[in-house]
Amino acid sequence: MGAKPRIVVGVDGSPGSRAALRWALDYAEHCGGTVTALIAWVPLTFVEAVPAPPVISDEDSAKRAEQQLLRTVEDTAAAQPTSVPVHHEVVRGPAARSLLDHAEHADLLVVGSRGHGGFAGTLLGSVSQHCVTHAHCPVVVVRPGGG
Template identity: 40%
Template structure:
């Protein structure tokens, strides 16, 4: 399983199933187009956050590879629904079995820009920034753009 993300330039965006990350994805794609560079879509997952493979029987436990494939397919669906065909924009997927902050911070070491939503799937709605966004702002090795929701 991949646990770190290593890239060489481009715009990195953290994606999960939250509305905040969907907005960050759109903004990151705009930035990548402006910069004429690759969009790197990072999806970190754990057994707790991974979608269950639809073809897995109810009493069976999916393998790590099956979870990895399902997370990739889910991420590709999210990107397609928000960006369409993304013509002319090179997109690379990085599906990582890792905590989100570690995956995004490792990607930031080679990125030109890291884009994150202001809040992900965590449970503390009253926070100004989600814990992942806050860790990225504090520790990323490149500039970080935190995307707020449309108001």
């Protein structure tokens, strides 16, 4: 008997990532897999601030990311009850690189088509496009409303 399929899903709280999480949970439910919900954060930098930039520590940034991840997973699980185990990963680093690193030995990587940044009119965001291009496992890109 083989190991349970391991599914990594990128979560940032955006509608696209919520759709991706719903899709990943549904898929895992059908195939008996496990889900790792991952949020990545980078230290905030302020180039121009008057009179002085607010002080936001790495610890604060990590805590905010963790809270966003937990809130998104809890909201999604409440709307779509599941028995699928969901592991939480809060990672310091760029989103695309963090997802690719964690999906290196995964069976599937799931991302939303667009996150919080970028240009609203583009079909794919930079993170999803980078993941599709560089992942060592299959990648599913989910559009908001498509999960």
